[in-house]
Amino acid sequence: MTSAPAQRTRQRLRAHTAHTPGDDLLGRLPSPTGALSWVRDGEGLVGWGEAARFEASGPDRFAAADRWWREFTAALDVDDELDVPGSGPVAFASMAFSDRPGHSVLVVPEVVVGRRGGHTWTTTIGEPGHHAVRPVRRPTGVCYADGDLSATGYREAVRAAVARMRAGELDKVVLAHDLLAVADEPIDHRFVLAGLAGRYPECWVYAVDGLVGATPELLLRRTGSVVDSRVLAGTTWPHDGMSDDELAAALLSSGKNREEHEYAVASLVDTLRPFCATMSVDGPSVLRLPNVSHLSSDVIGELSGTPSLLSLGEALHPTAAVGGTPRADALRVIEELEGLDRGRYAGPVGWVDGRGNGELGIALRCARVDGRTARLFAGCGLVAESDPDSEVREAHAKMLPFREALEGR
Numbered sequence: 001m002t003s004a005p006a007q008r009t010r011q012r013l014r015a016h017t018a019h020t021p022g023d024d025l026l027g028r029l030p031s032p033t034g035a036l037s038w039v040r041d042g043e044g045l046v047g048w049g050e051a052a053r054f055e056a057s058g059p060d061r062f063a064a065a066d067r068w069w070r071e072f073t074a075a076l077d078v079d080d081e082l083d084v085p086g087s088g089p090v091a092f093a094s095m096a097f098s099d100r101p102g103h104s105v106l107v108v109p110e111v112v113v114g115r116r117g118g119h120t121w122t123t124t125i126g127e128p129g130h131h132a133v134r135p136v137r138r139p140t141g142v143c144y145a146d147g148d149l150s151a152t153g154y155r156e157a158v159r160a161a162v163a164r165m166r167a168g169e170l171d172k173v174v175l176a177h178d179l180l181a182v183a184d185e186p187i188d189h190r191f192v193l194a195g196l197a198g199r200y201p202e203c204w205v206y207a208v209d210g211l212v213g214a215t216p217e218l219l220l221r222r223t224g225s226v227v228d229s230r231v232l233a234g235t236t237w238p239h240d241g242m243s244d245d246e247l248a249a250a251l252l253s254s255g256k257n258r259e260e261h262e263y264a265v266a267s268l269v270d271t272l273r274p275f276c277a278t279m280s281v282d283g284p285s286v287l288r289l290p291n292v293s294h295l296s297s298d299v300i301g302e303l304s305g306t307p308s309l310l311s312l313g314e315a316l317h318p319t320a321a322v323g324g325t326p327r328a329d330a331l332r333v334i335e336e337l338e339g340l341d342r343g344r345y346a347g348p349v350g351w352v353d354g355r356g357n358g359e360l361g362i363a364l365r366c367a368r369v370d371g372r373t374a375r376l377f378a379g380c381g382l383v384a385e386s387d388p389d390s391e392v393r394e395a396h397a398k399m400l401p402f403r404e405a406l407e408g409r
């Protein structure tokens, strides 16, 4: 399904990239909504305006988006003085978690500002309209309400999943729940992005079509023939007065967390291996964030062919970090017990360029922002030994980044 602006692709558009001054990417976003972002520790890409958009749904969503992007870039006149990953035409992508009908989208901005290795550039696609710069506004009067699955309902869902794993039905499943935040006035996405970027420099701070968050997990990055991934699973959070070092040591020696982690690494590595000539795994180590710490493994591989990033994303999604093991059983249990439309939460989010480079993270620690309302999501990997009360606390800890950024705490 192609929406109206994409029809413009029939005319020959021009993409022009040139060096530009400036280093504050997020500070460039002109409007409270429509922000496009993929920024980590000051580097990455932001964009605004829409030169084109492609929407897809269902099991074919990755392949359809991939096809559309190839055709779109083939029809462009590209004039790119940098020729680095992320220069030239770029599409920001956000794919639905589920194969069921749902919203997945590629947005090609009119203006992209990128920064990498100390260099900043600007790409314009087509003839950008005028985007008046509006001051960033802090949300006021933020209140919270249960989403489709309350914390109490979530505890029960976790209990039911654990019973099914103890009965041998499956090994791991990731269940999530949601929370609604409502502000007095429409939420300025830029305020949330700035708060997340300030507090979580280790995370990729993203916004695509109203999905706003800061993820620590990289599904896959492709840079030429090299692919790499950061797999997270197994989590702890500040509790019982334990120091950061004590928490990290307990996490590394926890059999339950290592089991969760191993399922997630295996799901990524087993799927990626056939595409790679070489591959190595480094981990697990502990990734420390202000709200939680995770077991983390970095995977790097050399591609043997030239699969596109979106086609690799299709093969890898969902890893056992957000689905479970075995994958098909986990997806069935998620449907049966969550009773929630995840939308694009836990789906791939990021960008692709015209050379096939790009980065797809897993859309975690996020909310779908729509006017005055934000629907926050967080989930936890469960194995047979999981304790429902701990998982409710873990999901709460995972929602804190968005809540604090929204409230300006």
Ligand SMILES: C=C(O[C@@H]1C=C(C(=O)O)C=C[C@H]1O)C(=O)O
Pocket: 174, 176, 217, 232, 233, 234, 235, 260, 294, 321, 322, 364, 365, 377, 378, 379, 380, 381, 382, 398
């Ligand atoms: C599902 C989420 O996070 C995932 C689950 C984790 C876990 O259960 O330990 C850790 C990191 C993520 O892979 C989430 O943040 O919503």
